[in-house]
Amino acid sequence: MRLNTILAAIATACLLLAIPVLAAPPTPWKRGIENQRQADLGNGTFLNPVLAGDRPDPSVLKDGQDYYLTLSSFDAYPGLPIWHSRDLVNWQPLGHAITRNVGAIWAPDIVKHGSRYYIYFPARTGETRSNFVVWADNIRGPWSEPIDIGLGGYIDPGHAVGEDGKRYLFLSGGAYVQLADDGLSVAGTPKHVYDGWKYPESWDVEAYAQEGPKINFRNGWYYMTTAVGGTAGPPTGHMVITARSRSIHGPWVNAPNNPITRTRSAAEPWWSRGHATVVEGTDGRWWMMYHGYENGYWTLGRQALLEPIEWTDDGWFVAKGGDLGQPLAKPSGASVGAHGMALSDDFAGPTLGAQWSFFNPGPDEYRRLDFSGDGLALQGKGQTPRDASPLTAIAGDQAYQFEVQMQIAPGAVGGALLFYSDRLYVGLGSNGEKTVMHRYGEERPTRLAPSASGGTLWLRVTNNRHIVTLHTSSDGQTWQKYPVQMEVSGYHHNVAGKFLALKPALYAAGTGTVRFRNFRYRALD
CATH class of the missing domain: 2.60.120.200 (Jelly Rolls)
Known part of the structure; x- marks a missing residue:
């Protein structure tokens, strides 16, 4: 033999x-070699990802000189992890906002209204889904029990305050609904307000999937930044688009330079880039944080990426980070300590x-x-x-x-x-x-x-x-x-x-x- x-x-x-x-x-x-892929290169630049591993659908809150972040946690509990930074690059964990299983959690939005913090999020159990909110008077907790606010036909709630002082949730598919003044229930029925932006039919995308609306207010304009193209599938599918309106109630006009950012080739280092939160830096520069898959490493999940943006003279913003494969100038702000955990x-x-x-x-x-x-x-x-x-x-x-x-x-x-x-x-x-x-x-x-x-x-x-x-x-x-x-x-x-x-x-x-x-x-x- x-x-x-x-x-x-x-x-x-x-x-x-x-x-x-x-x-x-x-x-x-x-000794000491841990799960801490360090974005900060220590020479005034950083390299993506800013949060490595499975950190999808990042939602960022600017609160004075501090930034707080939460992410989709899906079937993992404790869920809704909360991270803290002062420079958008170095992040430390603060804990979690939820321990009771209400289903797979995705696409949350963390906001502050008055002196109180809120996280709005959808969750699904089997074929049943709804939207929830948790709140806290201190970002470190304790957080409330999850409150079911309904809206079972929608996902990806994004909080906003209109020119009328009322609170609203923007939802997948271009809908929005008014909230009660305490933010813990809806005060009406959803209405369709935005048709999105249509990409060329020749592009390789997973699906249209208009989702993840995030609202910013700047210089008299409301900006709705949204994801389309599907969050996985072809590497070139996911993208960031934006539209603006003088009123929270519309009409919403698409940016002439949509999509704001998109993976254009499978040869790029980051695939399926999209689902952005737009946030102002402490020095007046602006940034987008969104997720993407690392080239060849779908297994690591969607990782948190940071890209600089610039505002044009006519009031739109453009992406300035390219394919994110090279070091970028770091945002200002002091480090909160050792990055990651x-x-x-x-x-x-x-x-x-x-x-x-x-x-x-x-x-x-x-x-x-x-x-x-x-x-x-x-x-x-x-x-x-x-x-x-x-x-x-x-x-x-x-x-x-x-x-x-x-x-x-x-x-x-x-x-x-x-x-x-x-x-x-x-x-x-x-x-x-x-x-x-x-x-x-x-x-x-x-x-x-x-x-x-x-x-x-x-x-x-x-x-x-x-x-x-x-x-x-x-x-x-x-x-x-x-x-x-x-x-x-x-x-x-x-x-x-x-x-x-x-x-x-x-x-x-x-x-x-x-x-x-x-x-x-x-x-x-």
């Missing part, structure tokens, strides 16, 4: 028996770290968490990652590696994953005695039953530019390579829908608990 035939037979047997194959350990950990976690508690969110949690999900011992004990749920509501974190690097120690109690199964959705994930799970591979969102070769004794295991997941390699260890020092590798460049919205991203994740299934210790993440060169 040929040598390669023998090796193939050994690898197949290892896979079927769930026995890892020995391999040399990867290079040692480099570390993903590594020793689970010292007493609460869940800001980097973690449950996928589609139930009402009592947080009762699964126990920090009373060494590390995080997570009560099992469901039988596989798809029904276990894994804990996920947002990675912003093209190549990275993470590892974790698991103490698996009898009756439990625990694992480490790259998780896109309940239908698509990859990684390893263990009952403490045997290991199973999660591949394509399935358990291969078969579902792993909990054991009566449990055990301790270390897992390592490496995602090196879509090549996934898995390792196990019984002591955290000597590592064994799993005999199957994956290529996961197709784990994204254009394949599986849902507008999500591929994220590092941990899960606990079954009836027992899994205690996680020493989660370590590092970016790779």
Whole structure:
């Protein structure tokens, strides 16, 4: 029998028996290398993205010298993350505005009216959707419980105050509706006010999808900045358009230079650029923040991009950032501190770290968490990652590696994953005695039953530019390579829908608990 035939037979047997194959350990950990792709280059310039990883539909509020940002969080809870900056480039997390699951959240709008902060957002559960609001008197919270304001046929609410002093929400498809004075309910029925701007039929776009209206007031004009072209699909689809009116009630006239910005070629570094918030800098310069996919990395989700704009003599604005592939002059303003947040976690508690969110949690999900011992004990749920509501974190690097120690109690199964959705994930799970591979969102070769004794295991997941390699260890020092590798460049919205991203994740299934210790993440060169 040929040598390669023998090796193939050994690898197949290892896979079927769930026995890892020995391999040399990867290079040692480099301290301090985290999920912090730094936009600020330190020489008066910055390079996009300003927030790497899955940061879609950014909404920015200017509040004096401070900027606050929130984003779509979809099925991740806690949701509606809030970030703080004073220069639009360096951002620090402040927390989240919502913990109770009201459905997949997308396209929020964060505003301040009087002394109170509001976030308006749509959410969908199955085929049911509505619009909600949360409010707080301090940006750091506490935030109110979500209030359902209805408007089930619309998405992407954008808040505005008219010349009459009344409050309005602009909605997808060119509609708007008056709000009650307290902003917590509607005071009428939606009316259509804007037909949008039509791009040439020859352009490659996903769909028309007029959405994400954001309203600015400047020099006697209301500006409505909107997204059209669909948020995924062809790289050249998504775009930013604007229109203006002297009255909040219209008529709205399209800018002569629409689209304001758009990816024109798949060769550009950022794809599907759109869904912008227009915001003034502290020095009088103006900017757009919007999202886009990194060329070749749909898997990272839509990342937050910052582009300078300039106002013309006739009162329109033009984009000045090009394809965003080169450094740009940085906005003024002081840094609020180290940008981003570390993903590594020793689970010292007493609460869940800001980097973690449950996928589609139930009402009592947080009762699964126990920090009373060494590390995080997570009560099992469901039988596989798809029904276990894994804990996920947002990675912003093209190549990275993470590892974790698991103490698996009898009756439990625990694992480490790259998780896109309940239908698509990859990684390893263990009952403490045997290991199973999660591949394509399935358990291969078969579902792993909990054991009566449990055990301790270390897992390592490496995602090196879509090549996934898995390792196990019984002591955290000597590592064994799993005999199957994956290529996961197709784990994204254009394949599986849902507008999500591929994220590092941990899960606990079954009836027992899994205690996680020493989660370590590092970016790779």
